[in-house]
Amino acid sequence: MTGITEAAPLLVVDNLVVSFGRAPRSVVAARGVSFEMRRQEVVALVGESGSGKSTTGLALLGLVGDGAASVEGSIRITRKNGMTDDVAALPERRLRQLRGNDVAMIFQEPMSSLNPIYTIGTQIIEALTVHRRMSQREARGEALSLLTQLGVASPEKCLVSYPHQLSGGMRQRVMIAMALSGRPALLIADEPTTALDVTIQAQIIDILKALQHETGMAILFVTHDLGLVSELAERVLVMYAGQIVEEGPVDRVFAQPRMPYTQALMRSRPRLGGKGTKIEAIPGTVPNLAALPQGCSFHPRCPHFLPGRCDATEPPLEVAEPGWKIRCIRWRELEEGGL
Amino acid sequence: MTAEPLLQVRRLSKLYDIRQGLFSRLVGHVRAVDDVSFDIGTSEVLGLAGESGSGKTTIGRSVLRLVEPTSGSIRFEGKEVTAFDRPQLRDFRRSAQIVFQDPYASIDPTMSVGDAIAEPLRVQGLASRSEIPDRVEKLLTDVALPADFARRRPSDLSGGQRQRVVIARALAVGPRFIVADEPVSALDVSIQAQIISLLEDLKSRLGLAMLFISHDLAVMEYLSDRIAVVYLGKLMEIGPSRDVVATPKHPYTEALISAVPDPSSRRKRIILKGDVPSPVSPPSGCVFRTRCPYALPDCAAAVPATREVRPGHFKACIRDDIL
Numbered sequence: 001m002t003g004i005t006e007a008a009p010l011l012v013v014d015n016l017v018v019s020f021g022r023a024p025r026s027v028v029a030a031r032g033v034s035f036e037m038r039r040q041e042v043v044a045l046v047g048e049s050g051s052g053k054s055t056t057g058l059a060l061l062g063l064v065g066d067g068a069a070s071v072e073g074s075i076r077i078t079r080k081n082g083m084t085d086d087v088a089a090l091p092e093r094r095l096r097q098l099r100g101n102d103v104a105m106i107f108q109e110p111m112s113s114l115n116p117i118y119t120i121g122t123q124i125i126e127a128l129t130v131h132r133r134m135s136q137r138e139a140r141g142e143a144l145s146l147l148t149q150l151g152v153a154s155p156e157k158c159l160v161s162y163p164h165q166l167s168g169g170m171r172q173r174v175m176i177a178m179a180l181s182g183r184p185a186l187l188i189a190d191e192p193t194t195a196l197d198v199t200i201q202a203q204i205i206d207i208l209k210a211l212q213h214e215t216g217m218a219i220l221f222v223t224h225d226l227g228l229v230s231e232l233a234e235r236v237l238v239m240y241a242g243q244i245v246e247e248g249p250v251d252r253v254f255a256q257p258r259m260p261y262t263q264a265l266m267r268s269r270p271r272l273g274g275k276g277t278k279i280e281a282i283p284g285t286v287p288n289l290a291a292l293p294q295g296c297s298f299h300p301r302c303p304h305f306l307p308g309r310c311d312a313t314e315p316p317l318e319v320a321e322p323g324w325k326i327r328c329i330r331w332r333e334l335e336e337g338g339l
Numbered sequence: 340m341t342a343e344p345l346l347q348v349r350r351l352s353k354l355y356d357i358r359q360g361l362f363s364r365l366v367g368h369v370r371a372v373d374d375v376s377f378d379i380g381t382s383e384v385l386g387l388a389g390e391s392g393s394g395k396t397t398i399g400r401s402v403l404r405l406v407e408p409t410s411g412s413i414r415f416e417g418k419e420v421t422a423f424d425r426p427q428l429r430d431f432r433r434s435a436q437i438v439f440q441d442p443y444a445s446i447d448p449t450m451s452v453g454d455a456i457a458e459p460l461r462v463q464g465l466a467s468r469s470e471i472p473d474r475v476e477k478l479l480t481d482v483a484l485p486a487d488f489a490r491r492r493p494s495d496l497s498g499g500q501r502q503r504v505v506i507a508r509a510l511a512v513g514p515r516f517i518v519a520d521e522p523v524s525a526l527d528v529s530i531q532a533q534i535i536s537l538l539e540d541l542k543s544r545l546g547l548a549m550l551f552i553s554h555d556l557a558v559m560e561y562l563s564d565r566i567a568v569v570y571l572g573k574l575m576e577i578g579p580s581r582d583v584v585a586t587p588k589h590p591y592t593e594a595l596i597s598a599v600p601d602p603s604s605r606r607k608r609i610i611l612k613g614d615v616p617s618p619v620s621p622p623s624g625c626v627f628r629t630r631c632p633y634a635l636p637d638c639a640a641a642v643p644a645t646r647e648v649r650p651g652h653f654k655a656c657i658r659d660d661i662l
Contacts (some may be wrong), residue, residue, distance in 0.1 A: 048527040103605065153613065169613045197390035198554065199611045202598035206610050227600030268532035270561035272599050275581045281532035285497045301529075334546055 008078050010218050011037040011060070016063055016073040016088070018055050027289045029055040030244035032073070036215035039185065040216045042251065045231040047239035050286050056239070057188045057222045058207075061103055062087045062095040077102060080185060100131045100182035108191040110171035114163040120174050121159030131182030146177040150207055168199035173207070180211070185326060190222040205231055226269060230254055235323075238262050241287050244317060248324035258335065259326045260328065261298045295329070304330055341419060344558035345516060345548050346402065351411035353397050353572075368512050369618050370395040372408075373572040376645075379516070382546040386563030386580065388556055388595065392615050394572035395552045399518040402550065403435055404428060415516070433463055440502035440521035446493045449545035450478075452504050453489030459511045477508040481545075482537060499530035503537065511543070520552045531558070540561060550604045560584045565651075568592045571618055571626040573580065574645065578652030588654040588662050591627045625656065633661050 018030040030052040037043055047053040054159055058064045060075055075087040079102045090098065107113050115123060121143060130141035140159070149157035150173040163171055172192060179187060189208065193201040209232060212219055221232055229250060236253050238246040238261070246259035255262045267280045284301040287293055293300050295311040302310065315329040328334075350635060353372040355652045356365055372394040379385045390397040400406045402413050414578040415435065423431055424541055439445050446455050454477045460466040466474050476486045482503040493501060502522060507516055519538065525530040541547050542562075553559045559566060560580050567577040568591065577591035594609040611630045616622055622629050628638040635659060645655045 048529055071614060169614055198598040199390060199557075199594060200614070201600075202610050203601075225600065226528070231600045250442040265529060268529055269533070270532075270557045272557040272560060272596065272601055273584055273586070274557075275560050279535065281536050283533075285499060285530065286527060301637075305363075324592050 004235040009036045009043070010078055011220075012074075012076045013056075013060070014057060014074045014076070014188055016056065016071070016075060017324055018052075018059055018069055018071050020069045020334050023092065023197075025290070026070075027287060029069075030059065032071075033239075033242075033244055035244060035247065037186070037220065040212075040218055040227035041235065042212060042221065042233045042237045044221045044223060044240060046223060046226060046236055048224055048286050050241070050289060051241050052242040053222050053224075054190055060087060060186075060188055060220070061099055061105055062090060063105075064094075077092075077186070087089050090148035100127070100179075100184065102184055103186045103188065104173070104182060104184040104266055105190065106175045106179050106190040107193045108194050110168065110175040110195075111163060112260045113175055114171060116163050117295070118162075119159065120161050120163065120166070122228055124159070124174065124178055127178045127181040142175070142181075146180060148178055149211070151203065154237055165201075168196050169203060176204075176207070176211075179218075180215070183215070184217060186218045186220065188220045188222065192222070193228070194223070194225070201228075201264070208232065209307045211291065226254070226265065238265075241292060242289060243297065243327060244325070245298065245327040246325065252324075256331065258320060258324070258331055259328050260302045260330075260334075261335070264301070264303070265286055306330065343482070345381045345416060345440060346550075347382070347412075347414040348398075349376045349412040349414075351401060351413065352408060352409045353394070353401055353434050354409045358381040365475050367619055370572045370621060372401065372616060374411075375569065375572070375574045375576060375643075376411075377574070379548050379550060379578040380469055381389050381515070382542065382548055383565070384542060384551055384563045386559035386566040387550055387552045387569065388554070388559055388566055389569040390554060390595075390615060391584060392571070393551075393569045394618075395569050396520055397522050397572075398569070399437070399550055399552050403437055403518055404431075405437070405629075406632060428464070433512045434514055435516045435518070436512065436514040437518040437520065438502075438505055438522045442498055442505050443493075444502060445505045446508075448493050449576050450493070450497070451489065452491050452493065455493070455504060456489070456508050456511055459508060464510050465512060475510070478511055480655060481510060481541070484506045495621060497530070499533055502526060502534050504526075506534075506537065506541070510545070512545070516548045516550075516638050518550045518552070522551075524555065525555065535562060556584065556596060557601075562587065568595065571621050573626050574655060575627065575643075576652075576654045576656075577645075578649070582649065582652050586662070588648050589627075590631050590658075590661065593662060594630075594632075605624070633658055 014034050016030050016033040019028040021027055033056050045053045052210055055064060061236050071088050076084050077087055078084050093145060103143045124143040125139040128134045128142050144155045147158055152158050179299055193204050233250050236243050236250045240261050246262045264282045268282050270279050282301050287297055295313055299305045299310040315327050317325045317327045320326050349373055350376055354368040354370055357367045359366045375398060387395045401408045415534055456478050457471045460474060473490050473618050479486055479488055484503050522536045524613045551563055561579045566580045566583040568575045570591050576592045584596060587596055594611050616629055624639040624641055625643050628634040643655045644655045645653050647653050
């Protein structure tokens with residue numbers, strides 16, 4: 001591992017393959033995922049269940065490599081000390097230094113991520129003493145300031161509460177406070193607002209935006225909710241059946257998606273205020289990862305499926321223009337044909 | 340509405356007792372639903388929107404008497420549902436059915452799909468043994484599943500297919516009214532649209548009336564003729580879907596709509612402060628006033644009356660100068 005200059009990307013994922021179980025019955029959850037993230041960048045990783053988005057997120061923290069799964073490819077992270085490490089190759093001891101300090105993660109259900117028998121204070125203070133080597137006293141002060149920053153109205157009361165005494169929105173704030181305790185350069189947020197009501201979701205998204213602005217940490221926002229993506233991210237990666245199928249700037253991808261799956265997904269969502277406009281359902285179901293279709297994995301559901309071509313070879317992720325990639329062998333002819 | 344509505348709910352309330360201590364002393368009530376009134380016409384879909392703890396699920400279950408209302412009147416086709424005895428209630432279940440959120444929990448995993456769909460027909464005595472296979476096939480066709488699914492096990496089915504089976508089962512008795520409680524929330528985005536289209540199709544083809552309960556306002560607007568918004572057990576606003584979404588008249592509805600993330604528009608966002616208060620001790624006066632950006636001292640004084648602000652569009656808010 002070599003030291004690297006300022007311009008180096010924060011994260012380079014190269015041909016990540018994560019499979020569970022033993023061949024030939026293994027399930028490949030991530031099939032050659034490659035992408036980069038710059039410092040301070042907010043990127044959304046979008047997909048349905050089984051698309052491999054959560055697996056990819058977990059792999060960035062070295063959280064899938066244990067026993068049951070195998071991880072191939074590389075996940076290079078430029079650490080705070082300027083060194084670059086490959087998460088996929090690090091031993092557990094070194095991973096533990098990386099987690100929390102360089103990369104942190106928040107999950108969908110904060111209740112299952114917090115320890116029910118310790119107070120919030122104990123848990124945040126523990127994180128601070130471990131990651132920042134603070135004394136109890138310093139850590140308490142920092143915990144209070146973190147909670148205040150996260151819009152917790154009475155942080156002292158929050159510190160002496162147990163997780164079950166807090167609302168879902170409060171618990172998620174506590175999780176974010178803990179994730180931020182090590183001042184990570186990259187936060188992986190896996191559906192952090194999915195279990196919350198919309199008005200609370202709006203609060204949390206607002207806080208994440210503000211924090212990102214203040215601290216400059218990069219965020220990989222893993223979600224199934226297309227609407228949320230546009231609220232937060234600059235760039236979007238769309239996953240389907242374990243692969244990235246489209247990558248580009250959020251505004252433009254949403255205005256004019258170019259991969260048929262992204263197009264179909266956008267047309268299948270009713271829009272608020274759009275009464276009267278028809279939605280078009282995508283036929284069929286997300287493919288079973290243990291029995292993927294030949295060729296393009298979206299072809300059985302694709303309106304532009306061409307027998308003999310789409311089901312013959314797996315399409316590569318092609319660069320359509322700088323910053324925009326599409327996984328479809330027909331994208332050019334579809335655009336030229338005005339489809 | 341000129342004709343008598345299919346379902347008429349008046350002043351519905353549901354209180355749950357809170358008991359404590361050795362002798363289960365009554366120490367208070369949870370006001371899950373508090374004085375809610377609305378109508379649903381034949382073939383009409385009423386959307387019921389609200390966050391968790393708003394009472395929307397309790398309202399849905401109360402109108403079918405799956406939970407016993409504490410007070411209020413529920414009339415279905417002119418008959419008082421709250422007064423039904425057991426045989427009458429059983430007859431009522433032929434007219435009114437429910438579809439739940441989680442299709443995994445709604446079907447007995449040991450039954451075949453065909454048996455699961457046929458069960459209500461047997462229980463209600465609506466088909467003889469020889470008629471059942473044909474009826475099941477017809478119902479599978481209604482929900483766009485192949486006839487050979489009757490022999491399959493629920494475990495072979497995807498979430499979307501299961502939800503179709505749950506809907507087929509609800510349709511088996513030939514109901515005129517269905518309570519659909521978050522029927523697409525547990526499904527993947529690409530599958531949600533399939534179920535939404537199916538519900539839309541059933542509404543127009545079978546003339547089904549529906550109480551569509553959801554936290555997803557975009558889905559609700561798409562499917563519903565009218566929308567009712569509830570907060571802390573109280574009705575805040577009710578009116579035609581398009582109007583409620585485009586020009587909400589209640590501050591809570593306004594905030595709720597502004598909080599919906601939308602990939603294509605940049606609407607003004609209103610971020611509400613704090614959490615929903617406890618339904619054990621709801622705020623006095625208007626229950627929303629503690630989070631309302633427009634609250635005045637007067638809002639604490641009395642529970643605001645529900646007033647018609649446009650034909651068919653009602654709100655429970657004392658301020659007319661804001662929205």
